[in-house]
Amino acid sequence: MARYLYSSRIQFIFLLSMGILLLIPLFGLEGYRLRLLALVFMWVALAGCWNLMSGYTGYIDFGPVAYFGIGSYCTALLMIRGNLPFLLSLFLSGGVCAGFAFIIGLVTLRLQGAYFAIATFAVAEALKQIILEGDRLAGVEFFGGSHGLTLPPAPSELFFYYLLLFFMGMIIALTYLLSHTKFGYGLRAVREAGSAAELSGVPTLRVKTQAYMLSSSLIGCIGGVEAYWLTYIIPDDVFHIMRTIQMVIMTLLGGMGTVLGPVIGGSFLTLIAEYLGVKFVYDYLILVGGVIILVIILLPRGVVGEIKRRRGRSRWFF
Amino acid sequence: MVLLECRGVTKLFGALAAVQDFSFLLHSGEILGLIGPNGSGKTTLFNVIAGLYTPDQGKVFFRGKSTLGLPAHAICRLGIAKTSQIMQPFTDMTVWENVLVAALYGGNLPMARAMEKADEVLQFVGLGSLRDDPAGKIAVPFRRRLELGRALATGAEVLLLDEVLAGLSSVEIEEALQLLREMRRQGKTLILVEHVMRAVMGVSDRISVIHHGEKIAEGNPREVAGNPLVIEAYLGKRYA
């Protein structure tokens, strides 16, 4: 690894922040606020995963919620029907998602960018329908259909706080660390100029597939975490297109293809959603729509991207 | 030794044959010039050799083995690199990073070695001072050198250079030709697609002429320049 290309100052800031977040609960953070923070971690992590694929390859995935749903259901089923412990189920779910991503990617990643977006969206919706109708059509009691599944009782809120903090930290670190590895350079090359990348020897399809699998398996894991956290899942919730929208808009707002983008976009929008969403559901959606429109027209590179552009540099740690 | 061979390559776009039954041999260490009027199929031929297009008929052989069906990145790794006429730098990355990608993937070098190679290549093409500039912001002549740099960094033996001299001043052309000769001295084999007649005639060992997708002449520069078919097809600058 190109050690000297990484800034030690950035690493220090990261570790410091993580340390602070680790210690906060000991100073009396609990209940609602603890949950809210954990929620922020979850969304930053999700946005970060989506960013890893779509932000860095430029190949926009409109169906990440598919893996969230697969992860949720996989974890739930392994725990309920397989009687496996949570962490093992989570780990296996990640693997299952990677497998699905490989198969789906095999077919969809060959398509042109615009078609890939629609195809992934279609896959997500189709999966929802399958889970909803699957039991009825096959005559079994497996997925629970529209009634959903109930998981075993969960441990304390603190458990999820730390688990989601772990995921968030890992994804941010991963994104940063990848920047100066061969894989990271390959990703960016694919985004910038696909055919030029091929001509420079980058196996674009393989790189896209790897990014897709990585992103999807992590999204699936987080889906599994949420399933356990909420104890109850239904298809309409875990496969809901709103999750895709959130991931997209958070990354877009923060800045696609940057490390901090998902952090900024994720935290900001989650907090706004909490404030508005509880009481004014439609208002939140209108706001989201408005934000999307404004960002596309005025700030296409997102907050972080614009800052980078003005400073004239393209350092990754931003 | 024959390094590269095109045998009866035909590429169709709909009903139009951009390249028609084109064959030629490329020997190790030579500089082959490929000339022809605009739209004659030169870039298409390059794209076929580099693997961006699949020929409808015919094959390309590298070191005796057919490259048919191989994706572009694999062909690059084998040892054939191409520059693009429409320059496509990785705009959000620095000049150095652009070349690094080529060294990492095309050259299949470990990171430390690839970084060194990127430095070497940048020095060689004269972009050392621009190394940390965003590739999208550098001036046009420098972009050509970046294209060249990326191709070189892949470590490929055969370089397909598509109009690398376009838009350069006389002085710059002379510098570029020096580079090309140095590359040959270092063991590279080149095919040049060019419109700058004086330059390509002066530096090439052999010339192939393509017109409407077909080869109409081949030989040393002087033979080709005097060929009435070529003169007629070209209606362009004559080699003085």
Add this chain to the structure above:
Amino acid sequence: MLLFFQSLVNGLLLGGIYAACSAGFSLASGVMGVVNLSHGDFVMLGAFITYWLFVLLGMDPFLTLPFTLVILYGLGYLLQRLAINRLVGAPPIMSYLLTFGFHLVIANMALRAWTADYRSVNPSYSGLTWNWSGIVLPVSRLATFFVAMGVILGLYYLLYRTEIGRAVRATAQDREMARLTGVRIFKIYTFTFALAASITGLAGSLISNTFVIYPQMGLPFTITAFCVVVLGGMGYIPGTLLGGVVLGIVESMATTYLTAGISLTLTFFLLLLMLILRPGGILGKGAIE
């Protein structure tokens, strides 16, 4: 056997409607490369305009059509002029996201204003049916079908037989060349999108007496339009007819012989299948951007 033919005819009528709803989408995507994810919301708006005029003023649905045309033209004009035109030359993803933003705003403002209640337009003749040797043909659906045909033919005429239509097609094929021959690109784009919006709104008005109306009906229609257009070939207007009919018949058959709730899933599967196997459409005439 009769069931089969009934199903077939239902599918055909449905297909004509789908075609009318999708023509605007094909136009926008074919000419400008803009995949309008708020497309279905124009259908919704058209339907609601007809609804409110019917309920508040007692206007016959077919008479509301000119209103819809004008209002939706205006909306399309504004959206294109103020926003979408800025995306010319940008990667397609941007127009996806922008139009999705439109969708969120339009659909949810409608939801807020009119609540999620289902509504329908029931003029005095809505129950009439015509019995053709055992096959039941609802009169309003039949009329809608013919008007839809008229709309598509009109669009075809506009594009292929008029001066402005020629300019639109030229711009679709080669923007730079069109610009060089004096075509005002941005004006053409604005016109095209506004036209697409108005036709889509018109289709929405037409279907108001066939389908249930509610603010969130937009998204399924966008997906349907996408499927129809991919089937028929993106940008190829006559293909919309084929695509619509194919989808309509497939859906109708599935509803009859399988289960009612399956239509959206089916649309998705069909779409996915087409994208993978034959992105150029059944006839292969679509532009593969």
